[in-house]
Amino acid sequence: MIRKFLENRRIPLAWLLLTRQPLRILVAIAGISFAGILMFMQLGFRDGLFDASVTVHKLFNADLVLISPRSKSSISMSGFPRRRLIQAMAHKDVIGTTAVNWNFLLWRNPENLSTRSILALGFDPTNDLLLDPNFKEKADTLKNKGRVLFDELSRDEFGPVSSWFRSGRIVETEVAGKRVRVSGLVSLGPSFGADGNLITSRETYLDLYSANPPGSIEIGLVRTKKGSNIESIVRSLNASLPNDVRVISLQSFIDFEKNYWKSSTSIGFIFTLGAAMGFVVGCVIVYQILYSDVSDHLPEYATLMAMGYNLRSLIGVVAREGFFLALMGYIPAYVSGQLLYSLVRSSTKLPVEMSFARASIIFCLILFMCMGSAIAAMKKLADADPAEIF
């Protein structure tokens, strides 16, 4: 097949038209890449934000989650009676539960003494909390009162806690005006709602946040027997428990959080609009380039028609120009996207990753952009009248 192609190929007019005009193609590539980078960044931020909103959620060792029906998102969790979790234990497939308190408390930066809101999780250290197998050991240190585990991925504004701790220094600071000591480091990651996280025992939590009614918790984690039908447990627990609590699967809990950021905030809209603007800018640039290219070469296209090339083959030339531009614009956009993503990851600690789905969606958008502009520019070809060139 390749041999047949090589035998039948003709002068690659589209390629030569583009490459013999280096300035024009550079402008085109710059424009398309710029549009591509814009789309990569906007969609990357959007997806990164949504992923970041569930960084902690994904780490929970749970199959089902109990939340208050009044909870709207991780930044506005309402409490429900802890008894419900004990009642849930009665179900034959439930093998373990963990009561989790979840709220924002003020953390004092031990270096410059400024305060900042941090997400504090309180739980009973004898129960499971995170999937990480090394966590158990760290959790044991919380059995002493006034100890916290600090999230080493928290933003730098919380102070150089992890480096101090690693260097063997005793890190003590204030949370909600009470003295605490960092007894270990965990890796959770900041989210949109929370710039940093700390984990402590339920006892310390209640001490730090004394307004919290002792019988009230924000999240109940439920672990079930291996291979049990999650959906049916969710149904039967929802039916048996009073309606001051809602039982959902861990995946629904993750979706619930993502959904909040997607639908109840303008984040999704803003970033999608940003990407759409990149797309429109790209369309305008490619159209301009291709249109002026066709206009400049109109006598030559007319000559080709006079020689016997039909309109279809000339349309093919413009289409191929669009295709080449799409390819040549996408590659630098992809590479810059990767670089900028790692820059974003290191400076914001948001989980912005180059996903295959996004890379292919943006390729399709760029291809669509270039081919659409090519089709619009082809209309100009109709002006190529071979009778006019004599």
Added chain:
Amino acid sequence: MKDTHENTLKIDSLNHWFGEGETRRHVLQSISMEIFPGEVVLLTGPSGCGKTTLLTLIGALRKVEDGDLRVFGQQLFGANRKTRQNLRKKIGMIFQGHNLLRCLTAEQNVQMGADLLNGFSYKARRNQSREWLRAVGLEDHMSKLPHDLSGGQKQRVAIARALAAKPKLLLADEPTSALDSSTGREIVDLLKKLAFDQACSVLMVTHDPRILDVADRLLRMEDGQLLPSV
């Protein structure tokens, strides 16, 4: 079918008009003529007499409005777009301006002509193109772009391009007008020689009195009418 190969071109009472209503001009008035295979016919006349219009009609670049026009036996009156397009492949054209593609080298320009041929591999078509450039004396300029070539060299490339598609009829519109007299002479002699080798008929429109002697036959046109030949 017998008619098909008897003459390259046969025109019978061809009429053509430009414009609409009041300003409508009768630019071609019942033209009748024939060209036989291998003939070199020169068409002269004052500018605006309709020569170029006649050439575009023969070249299937315009729709025939009235009359009989057959090229290789193919009736062009009432012919659709596709028929005209296919016919163009068999007609070579040389323009007043060379009309080369600026982004292609001399060799690639010629191959644009050769690429119209079916059934040859890329290599074969490229070799043919080189062959043609050699025939027009440009073997040392194959990879030059048009703007690096002189006027005469560009016109040679244009001739090579027109012949590379192996036409049986070559239409040339004042091919020497942009050239000085000796270059013009060379070009016309070359054109005649190559056309003769290919058994290709030539219809050349010209103002240039210095080249009239290459013609087998001379046609004069005035105000849209062919003058009776002398």
